Amino acid sequence: MFIHLFRIVKLGFTNFIRNGSLSIAAILMTTLTLLVVTTFMIINYAVKTTANAVQEKIDMKAYFLDNVPEEDIRDLEFKIKSKFDVASVSYISKQDALDRWQTRSINQRTKDLITQENNPLPRTLEIRSADPKVLNEITQIMQSKTYQGKIYRISYPENQTIIEKMSKIANFVELSGLILGIIFAAVSAIVIFNTIRLTIFSRKEEIEIMELVGASGSFVRLPFIVEALLYGILAVFLTIIITFSGLKLVQSAAILNLDFVWLDIKSQIYSNFWQIILAQIFIGIVISIASSWLSVKKYLK
Amino acid sequence: MEFQEVSKHYSEIKALDKITFGLKKGDFVSLVGPSGAGKSTVIKLLIREELPSSGKIIVAGRDIARFNQRTLSLYRRKIGVVFQDYKLLPHKTVYENIAFALEVCDATNDEITERVPKILNLVGLADRAQSYPKELSGGERQRAAIARALIHSPKILIADEPTGNLDPANAKEVIDLLMRINRTGALVLLATHNAQMVNALQRRVIKVERGKIQTDAEKGKYL
Ligand SMILES: Nc1ncnc2c1ncn2[C@@H]1O[C@H](COP(=O)(O)OP(=O)(O)O)[C@@H](O)[C@H]1O
Ligand SMILES: [Mg+2]
Numbered sequence: 077m078f079i080h081l082f083r084i085v086k087l088g089f090t091n092f093i094r095n096g097s098l099s100i101a102a103i104l105m106t107t108l109t110l111l112v113v114t115t116f117m118i119i120n121y122a123v124k125t126t127a128n129a130v131q132e133k134i135d136m137k138a139y140f141l142d143n144v145p146e147e148d149i150r151d152l153e154f155k156i157k158s159k160f161d162v163a164s165v166s167y168i169s170k171q172d173a174l175d176r177w178q179t180r181s182i183n184q185r186t187k188d189l190i191t192q193e194n195n196p197l198p199r200t201l202e203i204r205s206a207d208p209k210v211l212n213e214i215t216q217i218m219q220s221k222t223y224q225g226k227i228y229r230i231s232y233p234e235n236q237t238i239i240e241k242m243s244k245i246a247n248f249v250e251l252s253g254l255i256l257g258i259i260f261a262a263v264s265a266i267v268i269f270n271t272i273r274l275t276i277f278s279r280k281e282e283i284e285i286m287e288l289v290g291a292s293g294s295f296v297r298l299p300f301i302v303e304a305l306l307y308g309i310l311a312v313f314l315t316i317i318i319t320f321s322g323l324k325l326v327q328s329a330a331i332l333n334l335d336f337v338w339l340d341i342k343s344q345i346y347s348n349f350w351q352i353i354l355a356q357i358f359i360g361i362v363i364s365i366a367s368s369w370l371s372v373k374k375y376l377k
Numbered sequence: 378m379e380f381q382e383v384s385k386h387y388s389e390i391k392a393l394d395k396i397t398f399g400l401k402k403g404d405f406v407s408l409v410g411p412s413g414a415g416k417s418t419v420i421k422l423l424i425r426e427e428l429p430s431s432g433k434i435i436v437a438g439r440d441i442a443r444f445n446q447r448t449l450s451l452y453r454r455k456i457g458v459v460f461q462d463y464k465l466l467p468h469k470t471v472y473e474n475i476a477f478a479l480e481v482c483d484a485t486n487d488e489i490t491e492r493v494p495k496i497l498n499l500v501g502l503a504d505r506a507q508s509y510p511k512e513l514s515g516g517e518r519q520r521a522a523i524a525r526a527l528i529h530s531p532k533i534l535i536a537d538e539p540t541g542n543l544d545p546a547n548a549k550e551v552i553d554l555l556m557r558i559n560r561t562g563a564l565v566l567l568a569t570h571n572a573q574m575v576n577a578l579q580r581r582v583i584k585v586e587r588g589k590i591q592t593d594a595e596k597g598k599y600l
Contacts, residue, residue, distance in 0.1 A: 083480050094468065285464045288426060289525070290454035291481045293446050 088302025116253025308364030
């Protein structure tokens with residue numbers, strides 16, 4: 077039994093090597109499919125991670141106009157602290173804001189635009205809470221008549237919109253990835269199907285001889301499946317190599333543009349390393365086995 | 378093993394026309410007749426390379442047309458065939474071609490490495506083991522085909538013009554080999570148009586002409 081299986085695999089390998097250029101198209105097409113699927117998986121992780129990162133770092137900021145007396149702001153701070161379940165409320169004075177400005181990693185000339193004498197930075201209340209409902213209620217109070225003309229901007233609703241947008245993007249990415257993935261999978265299945273068909277036709281005589289000397293059905297058919305499986309496995313290998321060297325390539329650009337979020341994305345991708353690879357292996361194997369099986373069934377009576 | 382009123386038509390051509398005969402275990406039967414008589418067709422039908430247009434071929438009490446795939450491949454493994462056109466696998470060496478017939482029967486690697494060189498020696502092809510069929514002469518291909526047919530010690534040996542490409546000395550050797558196989562109990566069916574050879578055998582001769590059996594005689598002669 078084992079020797080039988082071993083010989084089938086050997087025949088599959090020999091066929092594969094003999095098929096040369098014909099197999100390359102099948103391998104490349106399958107690789108392309110796997111790359112499409114992988115890319116969408118990674119983009120999806122990235123968007124979701126970014127959304128989570130934003131969600132977690134969410135704190136609410138209310139910016140006060142300069143003409144509002146400090147007591148009013150302190151009043152509000154006290155009110156929020158006593159009435160709502162918040163983790164912290166902190167008052168950022170103009171001086172605090174300036175200090176923060178000075179520690180930011182921006183160039184000196186920009187820094188120098190703001191000085192003690194000429195400080196347009198607003199006073200701010202920073203509110204943190206684990207509960208978005210609480211933040212919503214606070215937002216409503218701040219948007220009420222009492223504070224009109226005092227607060228010129230509340231960051232929370234803006235952040236909310238960003239998060240909503242991002243989850244919409246994530247859904248879109250998921251859906252289009254699925255559709256494109258299916259299309260590409262179908263195309264590579266057709267390519268493998270035809271490769272095996274051509275192989276069967278070009279070996280008609282050999283297959284006949286094998287059958288005449290008593291080769292069993294599995295001995296004649298399974299090598300073709302093995303051959304297709306090799307396409308799939310090679311495609312998976314290629315995809316893994318391309319995926320992870322691709323990630324290395326975009327790494328530096330990603331650090332510059334995505335800042336801290338990139339580290340989250342990266343750890344998300346690497347912690348889902350096996351999920352990505354298993355998906356690639358699964359898709360590669362299913363496509364190659366299913367399409368070659370159909371081809372063998374159809375063209376090897 | 379019996380042919381019962383078997384006919385084979387290729388569109389208009391009647392290759393075989395209602396032929397009936399039986400073969401028994403241990404027989405050595407020569408199937409003779411001029412070229413185009415239908416000898417190869419008998420063999421093709423016997424190994425179910427082709428199906429009869431009408432009539433039945435019964436082996437061990439069963440109609441071979443009704444064998445399923447599994448039974449058919451097991452049946453073919455019990456038969457060794459030297460095809461008139463050799464039917465060697467072009468992408469395998471002589472060694473691999475012969476080993477393949479054993480691999481198909483699920484022989485172990487040890488059996489293969491033991492038996493293949495022996496049979497190559499027997500047919501005088503030891504030094505061509507690593508050649509591909511296209512690098513061989515007609516006679517060498519014929520001997521490779523004979524080696525493949527013999528390698529798994531078949532119960533039934535069918536040889537279609539196995540001496541067609543051999544010089545008389547080599548032909549004599551092949552016939553002697555067939556006789557030896559026959560003495561071990563195997564049924565041998567030899568299709569040939571070489572009269573001298575058949576006459577020397579003094580065994581059963583079935584003579585076909587234009588798809589019909591002309592004579593079927595024990596200790597027959599091919600006149
Ligand atoms: N595949 C085929 N298609 C059409 N005619 C065939 C085919 N095979 C054999 N024939 C014909 O059948 C007849 C018997 O052929 P064959 O059995 O090969 O003769 P033999 O082996 O005795 O020389 C011949 O007339 C031949 O032309
Ligand atoms: Mg013939």
